[in-house]
Amino acid sequence: MLAALIVLVFMCLGLAGACFMLWQALKQQAAKLVQHEELTEKRLKALAKRLETYQAGTVRMGEQLGELSEVIAPLPDRLTRIEQSDPANLSLSQAARLAGMGASIDDLTQSCGVSRAEAELISKMHKARQQS
Template sequence: MILNLVAIALAVISLTALGTVIWLAAHLRRLNAGVEHQFRQHAERHSKRDKRMQELSKQLETYIGVCVKMGDELQELRQLVTPLPERLGKLEQSDPTMVSFIQASRLVGLGASIEDLTQSCGLTKGEAELVSKLHQARRPE
């Protein structure tokens, strides 16, 4: 009889242990599936981030290229513009009539009339009217 009780107890313990092992295995599979799911999500976010970084890197390279090109063009323009004041000064000195027109243009900008231009710059009435009309055409509306 004791042997039967021991056998029954061992059977119950064995079944309980087996149930526990089965429950632990199922629980481990669920945990494993959750970890795998989190890993896939993490990998997907990582992949999206890498793609976005590549896109931004390409955009940055494009912007840098554009800035370098603009800098080069700005330097070229600076080289063209730098000698202009000196050349204008030489032109004014070499052609006395040019000085009258430049002075007349400045005076028109200050509000001088056609009569003022003829008297102070030595221009004819037609030349003074032309300078005045040219100055008006240059003004923004």
């Protein structure tokens, strides 16, 4: 009976020791979990700040695109009015298009009504543009 009691006491001490070791391991895991949560929270805050910066940049870019759209929208109409109001400019535009298609200097002077010097200049400009 005494032997059984001694064995029971050692078993209880062994269980108490095992419980203590498990409790220590649990404390360590809890401390690691707290550190991991703090690191995760820091990363989340940094990512949130970066996201906020990107969103602000995107909003600014959108506003600038809107402003540019407002500036650019009337340009085709203005270009048409300018071409229609200045027949010399229209002739030069037409001569430039024809030169780009390979028209000769004589063709440019006859069909567009530009002088020979203007036709030569336009032709040389298009040849230089094609070479570069």
